[in-house]
Amino acid sequence: MIKLLEKRPILTIISLVALLIFPILDILEVSIMEARNFISAREMLVDSNWVLTTMSGEARYQKPPLPTWLTAISASVFGLKNIWGLRLPAALMVMLLGSMVFTLSRKLKLSKNQSLGNGLIAVTSLYVVLIIFEAPWDIYAHAFMLTGIYFLVKILNAERNSILNTICASLFIGCSILSKGPVALYVLLLPFILSYIAIYRKNASSKTWSLSILSIVLGLFIGFSWYLYVRYADPATFSRMAENETGNWTSYNVRPFYYYWSFFVQSGVWTLPAFISLIYPYLKSRVSDLKAYQFTWLWTILAVVLLSIIPEKKSRYLMPILIPLAINCGFYVDYLMRKFNGLRDRKETIPVYFNFGLLGTVFLLLSVAGIVSPFILEGVSWWLLPLSIILIFISVILLRSLIKKNFEYVFMFSLCALIISLFCFTQVQKFEIPWQETSINNNSSNTVATFEAFESKEKLPIYIFDVKSPEMIWASGRILPQIYDDKAVLLPPEDKFYLLVFEIEFSEVSKTLQGYETEYQFTIDLNKVPKTSRNYTGRKRAEVFKVEKLDR
Known part of the structure; x- marks a missing residue:
């Protein structure tokens, strides 16, 4: 099977990403980070x-515009309300990342x-998939930077078309900076350069190093050109936002030094193989290329x-580490493909049986649950039934192959089972949640789930008290000007308006709206889960008031 897929490795990676991600692009709710990008x-x-x-x-200058440009272009094709189309560019970045892991490995x-195995491991790592929903800027920055690194390796290897390679490396490094500032420079490019110097320094000449440095310098110029323009066009706003952003590095989400030490867990199904691949004394004598493994x-x-x-640490910042980790994990997977059939030492075989035996068992249990679900959950697609039957056969073949x-x-077959399991999960997610019928759409509670309620009301401008909910602004389909910003009151010019x-914020409203009469209208609740759920957030629930200026 591997031999068949080897003939078209890039197509194999792209197809797997399409099967893995495309069916779920419009299933998950729009996250706070996505909402900002979409707005x-x-x-x-x-x-x-x-x-x-x-x-x-x-003004929003906290993040560079390239991902938003690509999202806007996609929206112009698929429509501004098409979540699948809005998320498509980020999914394409996963395809690019997987393809570049393959080509860099070569x-x-x-x-x-x-x-090929390295590329497949990269695109099926848990957080590589999740990152396109949680933080759409990150996947662009790291996919572009990895592409830039690929061209840097071509330069360092003194391959032909050095000028073209220099231009491409500069362009993609610049695109990375235009996606999320210097993040990928620090966490992906810098450790790459240090590792390359430590392991491969003798392979590169002074000329190739000079071209590489030139590529990085040109990339910095391309990437920071937008920052320079904004600094010139709107200096006061840019300086204030830059100060807040840099302040977050030392004062926001501060975590201990060892916070990231469980980084390999973000690999998902590859957690144990990824961990074993990091045990250098064990694997160094078993890999196909020691220098590449050391690198x-x-x-x-x-x-x-x-x-x-x-000091500032968040779990999503670990995503770029999964790129070199996928290649590193590939050494262990390659070793098992070459030698597992002849291994007799239980210290080597037990971890393999445990990891993939557990995976096969979980997939088997999920398939049984999938078969039962259409009979016990109203609204679940009957497509789940044949998919679950297929998953049973794949799980059995997986376990049989392991034995x-x-x-x-x-x-x-682990990859196949993962794809089908995720698709089955999306089918379950589509079924109607009973609580919504009794809560969100219950007229007696005067709570609605969309902004369509305004259509039956008096036509007035709509304002928001403070921009604390990008999801709410995105759902409104319009600009919602705020009247309270950094303790400064910006009261609307109109005598009558709606206020979310x-x-x-209730304690601040009465202070801010002195001289106005407020009348409650209804509540907008965008939550898809009940209030008892830990995933319920007040950021997605707003009371709507009709505000009218009192006659003086």
Whole structure:
């Protein structure tokens, strides 16, 4: 099977990503990070704010615009309300990332088989998939930077077309900076350079190093050009936002140095193989290319150390570490494909049986649950039934291959089972939640789930008290000007208007709206879960008031 897929490795990676991600692009709710990106994309198309980016009419320079540009272009094709189309560019970045893991592995002189495995491990790592929903800027920055690194390796290897390679490296490094500032420079490019110097320094000449440095310098110029323009066009706002952003590095989400030490867990189904691949004394004598293994091992470790130095820490910042980790994990997977059938030492075989035996068992249980679900859950698609039956066969083949020690089949059928399991999960997610019928759509509670309720009301401008809910602004389909910003009151010029107020703001409203009469209208609740759920958030629930200025 591997031999068949080897003939079209890039197509294999792209197809797997399409099967894995495309069916779920419009299933999950729009996250807070996505909402900010989508709002800015909408205002690019509607208000032409392509360079001086905005969110609900207010300047938003905290993040560079390239991902938003690509999102806006996709929205112009698929429509501003098409969540699948809005998320498509981020999914394409996963395809790019997987393809670049493969091509970079080939440049490290790894076999086609192993390189393909590296790419497949990368795109099926848990947080690589989740990151396109939680933080759409990150996947762009790291996919572009990895592409830039690929061209840097071509330069360092003194391959032909050095000028073209220099231009491409500069362009993609610049695109990475235009996606999320210097993040990928620090956590992906810097540890790559340090690792390359440590392991491959003798392979590069002074000329190739000079071209590489030139590429990085040109990339910095391209990437920071937007920042320089915004600094010139709107200096006061830019300086204030830059100060807040840099202040967060040392005072926001501060975590201990060891916070990232469980980074390999973010690999999801590859957690145990990823961990074993990091045990250098064990694997160094078993890999196909010791130098390449030392390089990816050091690249991974240095990335973790560099991230750990920064006081501000979030789990999603670990995503770029999964890139060198996927290549590093590939050495262990390649070893198992070559030698597992002949292994007799239980210390080596037990972890494999445990990891993939557990996976096969979980997939088997999920398939049984999938078969039962259409009969006990109203609204679940009957497509779940044949998919679950297919999953049973795949799970059985996976476990049977494990018993027969055919690791090549174990690897491939684990990927197949993962794809089908995720697709089955999306089918379950589509069924109607009973609580919504009795709560969100219950007229007696005067609570609605959309902004359509305004259509039956008096036509008045709509304001928001404070921009605390990007999801609410995105759902409104319009700009919602705020009247309270950094303790400064910006009262509307109109005598009558609607005002969205969140629960945490009630104490401030009465102080701010002195001289106005407020009348409660209804509540907008965008939550898809009941209030008893830990995923319920007050940020998605707002009371709507009709506000009218009192006659003096």
